[in-house]
Amino acid sequence: MDLENQKRVKEFAEEYGPENVVVILGAAEGEGAGLAAETVTNGDPTFAGPLTGVQLGLSVYHICEEEIKAEVDPAIYEEQVGMMEMVLDVDDISSEMKDIREQYCKY
Amino acid sequence: MSILNGKKVVIIGDRDGVPGPAIADCVKTAGGEPVFSATECFV
Amino acid sequence: MLNAVIKATGYVLAHTPDMVMENGTTQTTEKVVNPNSEYLKQLPSHLRTYEQAVAYLPNQTYIGNMTPDELGEYEQPWYPHTAAKSERFGKFGEIMPEDEFYLLMQACDVFELVYLEENFVAATIEKFKAHPLMREDIIARINSGVSAETVEHFVNEEGAEPLAMNGKTVGYIKRAHDVDGNLSAHVMLENLVSKASNVLAILHLIKNAGIDPADVDYVIDCAEEACGDMNQRGGGNFAKAAAEIAGLSGASGSDVRAFCAAPAHAVIEAASLVKAGTYRNVVVCAGGCTAKLGMNGKDHVKKDMPILEDVIGGFAVLISENDGINPEIDNTVCGRHTVGTGSSPQAVITSLVANPLDKNGLKIPDIDKYAVEMQNPDITKPAGAGDVPAANYKMIAALAVKRGELERKDVATFGNTHGMVGWAPTQGHIPSGVPYLGFAREQLLAGDIEKAMIIGKGSLFLGRMTNLFDGVSFVVRKNSGKHEETAVSDDKIRKMIAEAFRGFAQDMLAEQE
Numbered sequence: 047m048d049l050e051n052q053k054r055v056k057e058f059a060e061e062y063g064p065e066n067v068v069v070i071l072g073a074a075e076g077e078g079a080g081l082a083a084e085t086v087t088n089g090d091p092t093f094a095g096p097l098t099g100v101q102l103g104l105s106v107y108h109i110c111e112e113e114i115k116a117e118v119d120p121a122i123y124e125e126q127v128g129m130m131e132m133v134l135d136v137d138d139i140s141s142e143m144k145d146i147r148e149q150y151c152k153y
Numbered sequence: 154m155s156i157l158n159g160k161k162v163v164i165i166g167d168r169d170g171v172p173g174p175a176i177a178d179c180v181k182t183a184g185g186e187p188v189f190s191a192t193e194c195f196v
Numbered sequence: 197m198l199n200a201v202i203k204a205t206g207y208v209l210a211h212t213p214d215m216v217m218e219n220g221t222t223q224t225t226e227k228v229v230n231p232n233s234e235y236l237k238q239l240p241s242h243l244r245t246y247e248q249a250v251a252y253l254p255n256q257t258y259i260g261n262m263t264p265d266e267l268g269e270y271e272q273p274w275y276p277h278t279a280a281k282s283e284r285f286g287k288f289g290e291i292m293p294e295d296e297f298y299l300l301m302q303a304c305d306v307f308e309l310v311y312l313e314e315n316f317v318a319a320t321i322e323k324f325k326a327h328p329l330m331r332e333d334i335i336a337r338i339n340s341g342v343s344a345e346t347v348e349h350f351v352n353e354e355g356a357e358p359l360a361m362n363g364k365t366v367g368y369i370k371r372a373h374d375v376d377g378n379l380s381a382h383v384m385l386e387n388l389v390s391k392a393s394n395v396l397a398i399l400h401l402i403k404n405a406g407i408d409p410a411d412v413d414y415v416i417d418c419a420e421e422a423c424g425d426m427n428q429r430g431g432g433n434f435a436k437a438a439a440e441i442a443g444l445s446g447a448s449g450s451d452v453r454a455f456c457a458a459p460a461h462a463v464i465e466a467a468s469l470v471k472a473g474t475y476r477n478v479v480v481c482a483g484g485c486t487a488k489l490g491m492n493g494k495d496h497v498k499k500d501m502p503i504l505e506d507v508i509g510g511f512a513v514l515i516s517e518n519d520g521i522n523p524e525i526d527n528t529v530c531g532r533h534t535v536g537t538g539s540s541p542q543a544v545i546t547s548l549v550a551n552p553l554d555k556n557g558l559k560i561p562d563i564d565k566y567a568v569e570m571q572n573p574d575i576t577k578p579a580g581a582g583d584v585p586a587a588n589y590k591m592i593a594a595l596a597v598k599r600g601e602l603e604r605k606d607v608a609t610f611g612n613t614h615g616m617v618g619w620a621p622t623q624g625h626i627p628s629g630v631p632y633l634g635f636a637r638e639q640l641l642a643g644d645i646e647k648a649m650i651i652g653k654g655s656l657f658l659g660r661m662t663n664l665f666d667g668v669s670f671v672v673r674k675n676s677g678k679h680e681e682t683a684v685s686d687d688k689i690r691k692m693i694a695e696a697f698r699g700f701a702q703d704m705l706a707e708q709e
Contacts, residue, residue, distance in 0.1 A: 068185065070185075072172060073580070075170075094226065109179060117157050122182050126175040127540070130542075133591050174663055196627070
């Protein structure tokens, strides 16, 4: 994850309390989604950014996951994300995300 | 239990996946408050 | 007014493995935040030799020795394969080795900023002289070099940027000002690399076009660098600077900047300038960027792959008056992402693909080939960024399904029939639609296809000035056969009508009298 974005995630977790922050991803692939999710839960796996070794354990989902889709206004979801559901490998992304949440998510 | 309602939402979109502003529009309808929205670019 | 045509193209790469270490931002950032990292230790053993980079299938495709379809027949990943035709030169351009590229950088430097060690120059100059496109006046710009001590002094004491060859420093780029950050050695290096790779692309273009360099009227540079001093950071005109070295004595020029979308913007502008009759021959061109070298290197090293982002890219396209032969740029079919379009992927694709087709009564499957961002999946897939062209084809196909123009079952194969695999290096603006123009021109000339759409997309938000996305598209089609002679007869018709009206008016006047 971009270093500046890592810095902002860390700041928001400190400002609002990690239990009040949810991270939503839009990554194009399961692997990329998993890496970003790991970064905001268990720390930056590439050891490059401000989240290196920082285990925020934030609640993190991909916008294409069923849990999130269920909460969003269906018309808006269709307009903003509908087409990408056809393009992205939603099953792969969902399974990567679930995996990371089970391992590292604290909230 | 709701995931997004009443939460501060940090959005990390992807230029080749779903971009930040598109996610933000969705999150708002679920009662989440986007506090940050970025779009990453790997190319 | 007749549509402008694509008269010729030029595509070049420069293999610069040492610049991966010295100038790629992934590596320079790592040196700041994690100077003793495993990645930095392991990286050198993952760099490719020149021969390996030349034999790499996507690179051979870029310079025209293989077609995208031939590349698509190879099983991915491509890096373990060796191209059947593994040559430095191809019909579109070449892959220049690092040592010669440093000499070309010096030839492109008009402010005494590039210095090379004397033994290095002596060892390289004959190769450089033998280059088929290096004219006497370009070769004469290379000087005999400085001592190794001078190189060491400037790199260690004067903030110069080193130029290395196989890890050994063989030269440097001096800062152009002691205080002004916009003229720092780092910025000068980025800009000179961009300029040199651009010049190389223009030289190949002129050869491929077979025209007198003096016949080029205007040059539009669409790279992603900025040049200027502290009082005008983006002052610009890389275009004219490159035109000078390339010998385009009759040209003026200017720069177009729009992130990765800039080449598509620039082609539309050039085609419009030619169609309007403002200029006859316009070159759209760009050099590459050092910053993106090794951008996804961490993932490549982690997966025990070679560093595939080890080349600087460049391209040049000649857009000319309609000759009745070459493919036309149809600027009645231009898509654009507007301020109000929004950022959702379907809104983006609708604005770039569906809207311009609708205006012209065309359907998505009516376009034979779409050139999207032709990034090489060998580079992006291991980095978790997916196959960018394939994802774009799925988006176009998904939109066609929503519009009832395609069966849902055909979404997965749409890319095979109406698209291509990606072959361009991840150099930002370089992959953005334009790498296909060379092949598109050939396929349209041969009658293999009728229409191609070129799509450029840009991530404007990276500049922190707007959250907006951007993109434009245009269609290239087979020449309709109407050319200058038709224009002359159009003129004749106009004259005849004018004469008839004059006669009619005179009769009326006579009647009134």
